[in-house]
Ligand SMILES: *[C@@H]1O[C@H](CO)[C@@H](O)[C@H](O)[C@H]1NC(C)=O
Ligand SMILES: *[C@@H]1O[C@H](CO)[C@@H](O)[C@H](O)[C@H]1NC(C)=O
Ligand SMILES: *[C@@H]1O[C@H](CO)[C@@H](O)[C@H](O)[C@H]1NC(C)=O
């Protein structure tokens with residue numbers, strides 16, 4: 001399980017990286033605690049490669065299953081547009097994951113069947129241009145079981161403002177949320193604003209402990225400093241790549 005969180009090795013120790021490290025540490029800690037906490041129903045992680053019909057295993061040592069792979073229950077409610085690009089750096093370790101995306105020209109949801117409980121959801125966005133769909137023109141909302149995760153979201157804008165604030169030159173974005181799934185259903189819906197479209201490159205759904213409600217966590221390398229750590233749906237962290 002520990003290796004599944006190993007996502008951002010080898011990057012320079014900027015703020016995003018440190019946050020990522022902190023987040024990773026949290027997840028590793030949480031996942032390590034998991035077997036002791038939830039004994040009843042097994043929660044399993046899902047790693048989804050959007051806009052792909054194959055399984056890739058060379059990104060972060062996970063099995064990323066394409067959302068076009070038959071008999072997986074990972075396929076969205078509308079097929080939308082399967083997009084791919086070759087304009088992605090050879091050195092990008094997410095290359096194989098990020099070279100495909102699914103574009104939604106109408107409201108579309110994924111319907112994941114899960115054991116109920118808390119999950120960490122990570123949405124990956126690597127913007128590119130495909131046919132008439134230029135990610136710069138894409139504006140959309142994302143909801144998870146009716147909780148709004150993002151509203152009128154434009155990925156390239158968010159990447160450039162993050163880059164400006166953090167002095168980075170990233171070209172992709174990962175949004176992270178904690179969510180309590182009370183039924184056995186997790187509906188992640190992409191809702192394009194009128195006349196626009198939505199897209200997503202990859203989705204991760206990682207079990208988090210149910211009954212471990214931490215109000216705060218110790219910041220790594222800074223003992224005594226605490227920051228809020230809300231597991232109830234609105235917590236969001238993000239990193240750019
Ligand atoms: C969305 O795209 C599909 C495939 O190109 C097309 O068949 C469909 O008409 C489009 N729907 C809307 C609402 O534009
Ligand atoms: C999600 O899938 C379940 C099981 O197939 C089904 O009962 C439910 O109606 C679906 N929900 C939505 C919103 O599609
Ligand atoms: C999006 O806009 C930015 C800034 O105007 C530009 O540099 C970039 O090439 C555009 N991206 C695409 C896919 O056209």
Ligand SMILES: *[C@@H]1O[C@H](CO)[C@@H](O)[C@H](O)[C@H]1NC(C)=O
Pocket residue numbers: 167
């Ligand atoms: C921004 O990053 C570049 C390259 O990493 C570095 O050379 C530059 O000094 C940084 N600028 C600031 C204001 O930190």
Ligand SMILES: *[C@@H]1O[C@H](CO)[C@@H](O)[C@H](O)[C@H]1NC(C)=O
Pocket residue numbers: 117180181182213231232
């Ligand atoms: C999550 O949902 C379950 C079932 O509805 C509930 O018992 C639990 O208290 C909820 N946890 C949080 C953190 O809201």
